Amino acid sequence: MQKPHSREDLSYMVEMIGITKRFPGIVANDQISFAVRPGEIHALLGENGAGKSTLMSILTGLYRPDEGEIRLRGQQVHLQSPRDAVQRGIGMVHQHFKLVNSFTVAENILLGLQDGTGEVYQLHEINKKIEACSREYGLQLDPQAKIWQLSVGEQQRAEIIKLLYRGADLLILDEPTAVLTPQEATELYKTLRRMAELGKSVIVISHKLSEVLEHTDAITVLRSGRSVGTVATSGTSEQELTQMMVGRMLCPVLDKANVMPGKPVLTLENVTALGDRGLPALKEVTLTVNGGEILGIAGVAGNGQKELAEVIAGLRAIESGTKWINSVDHTGDTPQAAIHAGVSYIPEDRLGTGLVPNLNAVENILLKMYQKMPGWRINWSQAARDTTAIIKQHDIKIAHLDAPVKMLSGGNLQKLLLGREIFHHPELIVAMYPMRGLDIGAIETIRKLLLEVRAAGKGVLLISEELDELTCMADRIAVFHEGMVMGVVRPQEVTIETIGVMMAGKRMAVAMSGN
Amino acid sequence: MKGKWRWEKRETSSKTVTILVPIFSCVVGLLFAGIFIWVSGKNPLLVYGLMVEGALGSAYGISETVVKAIPLMLTGLAVSLAFRMQLWNIGAEGQFYMGAFGATWAALTFPDWPAYLLLPTMLMLGFVAGGIWGLLPAIPRAYFKVNETITTLLMNYIAILWVDYFVFGPWKDPKGMNFPLTAPFSEGALLPAFGTSRIHVGLILALLIAAIFYYVLQYTKWGFEIRVSGESPRAAHYAGMNHKRNILLVMLISGGIAGIAGMTEVSAITQRLQHGISPGYGYTAIIIAWLARLHPLAIVFVSFLFGGLLVGGFSIQTSGFPAATVAMLQGAILFFVVGGEIFTQYRLTWGGKGER
Numbered sequence: 001m002q003k004p005h006s007r008e009d010l011s012y013m014v015e016m017i018g019i020t021k022r023f024p025g026i027v028a029n030d031q032i033s034f035a036v037r038p039g040e041i042h043a044l045l046g047e048n049g050a051g052k053s054t055l056m057s058i059l060t061g062l063y064r065p066d067e068g069e070i071r072l073r074g075q076q077v078h079l080q081s082p083r084d085a086v087q088r089g090i091g092m093v094h095q096h097f098k099l100v101n102s103f104t105v106a107e108n109i110l111l112g113l114q115d116g117t118g119e120v121y122q123l124h125e126i127n128k129k130i131e132a133c134s135r136e137y138g139l140q141l142d143p144q145a146k147i148w149q150l151s152v153g154e155q156q157r158a159e160i161i162k163l164l165y166r167g168a169d170l171l172i173l174d175e176p177t178a179v180l181t182p183q184e185a186t187e188l189y190k191t192l193r194r195m196a197e198l199g200k201s202v203i204v205i206s207h208k209l210s211e212v213l214e215h216t217d218a219i220t221v222l223r224s225g226r227s228v229g230t231v232a233t234s235g236t237s238e239q240e241l242t243q244m245m246v247g248r249m250l251c252p253v254l255d256k257a258n259v260m261p262g263k264p265v266l267t268l269e270n271v272t273a274l275g276d277r278g279l280p281a282l283k284e285v286t287l288t289v290n291g292g293e294i295l296g297i298a299g300v301a302g303n304g305q306k307e308l309a310e311v312i313a314g315l316r317a318i319e320s321g322t323k324w325i326n327s328v329d330h331t332g333d334t335p336q337a338a339i340h341a342g343v344s345y346i347p348e349d350r351l352g353t354g355l356v357p358n359l360n361a362v363e364n365i366l367l368k369m370y371q372k373m374p375g376w377r378i379n380w381s382q383a384a385r386d387t388t389a390i391i392k393q394h395d396i397k398i399a400h401l402d403a404p405v406k407m408l409s410g411g412n413l414q415k416l417l418l419g420r421e422i423f424h425h426p427e428l429i430v431a432m433y434p435m436r437g438l439d440i441g442a443i444e445t446i447r448k449l450l451l452e453v454r455a456a457g458k459g460v461l462l463i464s465e466e467l468d469e470l471t472c473m474a475d476r477i478a479v480f481h482e483g484m485v486m487g488v489v490r491p492q493e494v495t496i497e498t499i500g501v502m503m504a505g506k507r508m509a510v511a512m513s514g515n
Numbered sequence: 516m517k518g519k520w521r522w523e524k525r526e527t528s529s530k531t532v533t534i535l536v537p538i539f540s541c542v543v544g545l546l547f548a549g550i551f552i553w554v555s556g557k558n559p560l561l562v563y564g565l566m567v568e569g570a571l572g573s574a575y576g577i578s579e580t581v582v583k584a585i586p587l588m589l590t591g592l593a594v595s596l597a598f599r600m601q602l603w604n605i606g607a608e609g610q611f612y613m614g615a616f617g618a619t620w621a622a623l624t625f626p627d628w629p630a631y632l633l634l635p636t637m638l639m640l641g642f643v644a645g646g647i648w649g650l651l652p653a654i655p656r657a658y659f660k661v662n663e664t665i666t667t668l669l670m671n672y673i674a675i676l677w678v679d680y681f682v683f684g685p686w687k688d689p690k691g692m693n694f695p696l697t698a699p700f701s702e703g704a705l706l707p708a709f710g711t712s713r714i715h716v717g718l719i720l721a722l723l724i725a726a727i728f729y730y731v732l733q734y735t736k737w738g739f740e741i742r743v744s745g746e747s748p749r750a751a752h753y754a755g756m757n758h759k760r761n762i763l764l765v766m767l768i769s770g771g772i773a774g775i776a777g778m779t780e781v782s783a784i785t786q787r788l789q790h791g792i793s794p795g796y797g798y799t800a801i802i803i804a805w806l807a808r809l810h811p812l813a814i815v816f817v818s819f820l821f822g823g824l825l826v827g828g829f830s831i832q833t834s835g836f837p838a839a840t841v842a843m844l845q846g847a848i849l850f851f852v853v854g855g856e857i858f859t860q861y862r863l864t865w866g867g868k869g870e871r
Binding site for chain 2: 313336359366370371373
């Protein structure tokens with residue numbers, strides 16, 4: 001092989017060089033390189049699907065890379081299994097904790113320790129060691145407490161102590177603050193800083209820009225499976241990071257007809273709604289979607305997009321404010337009432353919410369049509385006719401009509417779902433990340449279908465993480481940050497940088513009206 | 516040669532496999548139980564032969580098999596409806612008891628009513644009492660996500676003790692030599708039987724309910740909602756289905772059908788309410804529903820099979836086997852049927868290819 005280790009190489013805790021990992025149909029990691037020094041808190045930043053999880057799964061021994069090498073303290077290693085990685089001092093705190101609820105902290109720490117020698121552990125010694133460990137890093141925790149008695153923040157501490165106890169030098173935390181209160185988050189970063197000062201390395205996966213900027217030393221940005229680059233935290237800004245995250249791509253030639261925007265199809269007025277954890281996820285949102293128009297929703301994931309879509313589809317209750325569909329008050333709609341009002345919804349979770357994996361194509365088409373059938377019976381022959389029509393119209397590759405739809409590819413699933421949603425000519429279609437995970441061909445088809453809905457004078461609300469996607473498709477873009485509308489812009493009048501600044505939380509009042 | 520056994524996911528689940536796997540599992544269950552019979556010093560083949568003979572070898576055996584199949588069919592259908600929606604109704608036993616209780620109340624209160632009035636009243640009260648017993652755990656399930664597996668199970672004990680209170684107490688037959696049973700029902704409270712056998716019209720009722728279930732699940736909007744809700748509650752919500760209402764409705768009907776089973780049993784077989792009227796029909800129903808893969812028509816078939824198992828089990832008691840032998844057989848069959856489930860989705864292959 002080539003060069004001997006230079007002195008600089010030795011100063012890294014871990015180096016990942018040219019890592020490539022392919023899954024059927026996609027390249028999850030494409031020649032990614034990055035390195036972390038001892039004593040450094042390093043952020044891994046990127047949108048959903050950018051390749052962060054895959055990369056960390058490789059580093060924790062869950063996947064093996066197709067190409068590239070990993071060096072640990074300057075030595076090349078081939079990680080065989082997660083246990084192998086743990087033994088080499090690599091530990092990860094997952095977003096969903098891996099703790100046994102009915103066990104104590106000490107017992108949970110013991111759990112992963114068995115090394116096959118059959119030795120009996122002295123619990124009180126272990127308790128002492130745990131207490132020493134918590135003192136050293138300022139992680140207050142009672143080793144005798146049962147996990148279910150602990151707050152989420154304390155459970156996270158238990159996870160961290162578990163790793164430290166096993167001698168981890170490199171700690172990876174996946175979205176550690178997603179479940180924490182702001183105070184707990186500050187506390188967590190204090191602990192991480194103390195660990196870094198003691199010579200450990202910390203990798204934090206996140207998409208919270210402000211937090212990353214405040215607490216880390218270096219930031220590596222991933223986008224669609226590639227590394228965009230590593231920057232020193234002190235020398236960068238939210239704007240630069242946003243731009244690195246969302247990138248830019250030339251608009252493909254789209255057959256975007258000139259459509260005069262019509263009357264408002266959907267109007268939200270000061271709508272507030274709660275998220276799954278009971279905290280406000282939408283705050284005083286006001287926006288309008290006109291007929292013959294695509295309104296894009298831009299924003300970093302988790303800033304209220306899902307709640308917005310669910311409020312419109314009647315799946316989530318509105319706390320205050322008003323929802324109008326075609327100038328009729330639909331604030332208190334049930335999902336069924338929203339369907340009858342002509343709202344179609346492409347959920348983020350296609351297989352499981354939008355489609356039922358174990359039912360066949362006809363039954364899945366029926367899902368949104370059976371209520372429109374007269375009487376109390378199901379008209380199976382009509383359902384089969386509609387299904388055949390949808391399959392033909394959108395060129396969906398399907399082997400057997402009565403095979404469960406989970407057998408279909410991602411692109412065909414999405415075409416089936418979208419085909420069903422536009423079959424009855426809805427007034428408004430809410431599409432959440434409709435292109436995510438699809439190949440180029442399927443993306444083209446989905447774009448074309450959405451533009452057809454627009455050309456037919458209906459409304460489209462397109463939620464996307466890809467700014468390029470939005471600037472190409474949307475007539476106007478509403479930018480979301482922490483559940484609030486930062487402003488509504490016309491893509492041809494602003495730069496991607498401006499949208500990026502708004503996504504980071506800067507308010508701008510532009511182009512509020514549709515006409 | 517290098518290689519190892521691997522589980523490989525089946526591309527499609529074929530009809531043949533879904534039928535063959537449970538049958539094969541039953542056979543393995545019988546073989547497994549056979550080991551125990553053999554260890555206890557008997558010839559398993561001989562014992563199984565005696566069982567078949569006891570259940571099917573005589574007109575009496577066959578009619579008793581059918582008599583046992585009726586409550587099994589009804590309770591099996593009852594739990595299968597709830598299972599379709601992934602509601603784990605383990606309470607068919609208690610719902611059976613409450614149905615028997617409701618029907619008995621009518622029979623004892625209006626002994627002079629003619630059959631055409633009294634029998635429908637008993638049927639209705641049996642359904643209502645069993646239905647309420649199913650509905651009670653469904654309410655906390657629908658509104659607070661309280662695990663219905665536990666609550667339905669616990670409600671069984673309440674129902675059994677509730678019935679015991681009446682047969683040991685206020686309803687005890689003064690002429691019953693102090694046995695825990697009520698006075699015999701009047702003529703108008705007895706379900707008609709076929710000929711001189713004990714096979715009663717409950718059989719027609721059970722077959723009718725099986726046919727209705729099949730039709731409802733296959734051809735009605737509500738049946739479609741049940742199937743979708745069972746597969747994916749999120750998709751059901753997304754499609755505008757009223758999930759909470761369906762939980763309540765399904766548990767009401769499920770409990771009600773189990774209650775009807777209790778009604779037919781007291782009205783046609785015991786002809787009075789007594790302590791321990793069910794030898795665990797409501798639990799065997801769970802095995803039957805599972806073996807039949809929740810298909811209503813298959814439940815009819817499997818119920819006859821288990822009816823025969825019960826009758827055959829009684830007949831081997833004369834050759835020195837404890838009554839628990841049948842319970843062991845049922846357990847062994849369920850164990851292998853549930854365990855065999857994996858073969859309908861995966862196949863075991865000998866692969867030389869390791870992972871990359």
